[in-house]
Amino acid sequence: MSTLFAGLRVIDAASFLAGPCAATMLADFGAEVIKIEPPGGDRHRSIAAGHPSEWSWQLTDRNRRGLGLDITQAEGRAVLDRLLTTADVFVVNFSAGQLRRHGLEWERISAINPRLVMAQICAYGYAGVEADRPAFDLTGWFARTGILDMMHEKDVAPTLPAGGVGDHATAMTLFAGIMMALYRRDRTGKGGLVSTSLAATGTWANGLNLQAVLAGVDNAARRDQEGWSNPVQNVYATRDGRHVLIAVQNIPRDWPRLVEALSAEAWRDDPRMQPVKPLFTNRFYARAEIARVIAQFDAEELCGRLDRSGIVYSLVARNAEVIDDPQLIANDVFVPAAPGIPQMDRTLASPMKLDGERQVAPARAPRVGEHSRAILAEYGFSVGEIDALCAANVVVDGA
Numbered sequence: 001m002s003t004l005f006a007g008l009r010v011i012d013a014a015s016f017l018a019g020p021c022a023a024t025m026l027a028d029f030g031a032e033v034i035k036i037e038p039p040g041g042d043r044h045r046s047i048a049a050g051h052p053s054e055w056s057w058q059l060t061d062r063n064r065r066g067l068g069l070d071i072t073q074a075e076g077r078a079v080l081d082r083l084l085t086t087a088d089v090f091v092v093n094f095s096a097g098q099l100r101r102h103g104l105e106w107e108r109i110s111a112i113n114p115r116l117v118m119a120q121i122c123a124y125g126y127a128g129v130e131a132d133r134p135a136f137d138l139t140g141w142f143a144r145t146g147i148l149d150m151m152h153e154k155d156v157a158p159t160l161p162a163g164g165v166g167d168h169a170t171a172m173t174l175f176a177g178i179m180m181a182l183y184r185r186d187r188t189g190k191g192g193l194v195s196t197s198l199a200a201t202g203t204w205a206n207g208l209n210l211q212a213v214l215a216g217v218d219n220a221a222r223r224d225q226e227g228w229s230n231p232v233q234n235v236y237a238t239r240d241g242r243h244v245l246i247a248v249q250n251i252p253r254d255w256p257r258l259v260e261a262l263s264a265e266a267w268r269d270d271p272r273m274q275p276v277k278p279l280f281t282n283r284f285y286a287r288a289e290i291a292r293v294i295a296q297f298d299a300e301e302l303c304g305r306l307d308r309s310g311i312v313y314s315l316v317a318r319n320a321e322v323i324d325d326p327q328l329i330a331n332d333v334f335v336p337a338a339p340g341i342p343q344m345d346r347t348l349a350s351p352m353k354l355d356g357e358r359q360v361a362p363a364r365a366p367r368v369g370e371h372s373r374a375i376l377a378e379y380g381f382s383v384g385e386i387d388a389l390c391a392a393n394v395v396v397d398g399a
Helices: 018-028 043-048 055-060 074-084 096-101 106-112 137-143 165-188 198-205 207-214 219-226 251-261 265-269 277-281 283-294 299-309 326-330 372-378 383-391
Strands: 009-012 032-037 065-069 089-092 117-122 192-197 233-237 243-247 313-315 334-336 346-348
Touching (some): 009 074, 055 346, 065 074, 065 372, 074 106, 117 165, 137 198, 165 198
Parallel strands (some): 032 065
Antiparallel strands (some): 233 243, 334 346
């Protein structure tokens, strides 16, 4: 069975997570991806801290071949240019200054291959005084965009967010941009430049709250004055030390259901606990009351009661529970990992499906320069030329 992107050639010269993850989604649907790493390797390899599985590298850089190439040297840039002449997509995560230093400005690259889609990602955008400012998703996606400002209680400092979340969200944005550019190329025959940033995608992700501020409603500033005060959209602790997020939206319909689910009959006669205006006029009292009642239940019993009531909620799952979640498993969120990876028999599938199309089975991520000689031979380099490039430390032979 043919794959959706069979024959699509992708050169992935990005590092760490966001750019390579976009290339991984292309690879998962059959694109031919070549991973370009500097001679010392992508620093992303260090995230797993020496774990024998290299779990982060295996997730982010699977299903591609590896070429070790020093593009800081003129000879390395010449090799890259030859690869780009027949490529469909070129992925980078260089800043504006790095693009100039490496000679990778769109004007020059598009002249090499007018049908090429160049997909670039950076921290804070390619214009402005911070165009060369570095970031990780913790800083550029979470902290800079106000997301972290929404994720803490009054008088409590924001906690360190989960790493990689902003990178994966930004990868989805870049993937969508690549699809948009390829669609336009199918109509016009011309490639194009796609760009996004951690800050742009983080700002979009936080758009509901930022649009409120644009309209004069600053919920975080109100939180700083009185705390998160919505009693029916909040996190509550159970008797056995778990947490449940309750998210009631239709209060007139769902408040009576919540009262019944919690067996809180006394609330029916309490004027402070009536929907909707009294409940919010007395929101701090209501929040404390809901917390008091929920704390009388173990998580399993509470979840059963909420399930039967139809209330929208979720137990705050532990990561160790997520990987064995039967609902996620039933929907192929987790799939078998490439064989032979120590201590890792499963991985995550790309998070989208298209009827009639399949994702390829995950293949082990490459070693630095593992396929350098084979790739260069395919692009017309002679054995002598490859030997000379290796001898000059332009190309890494990691076979």
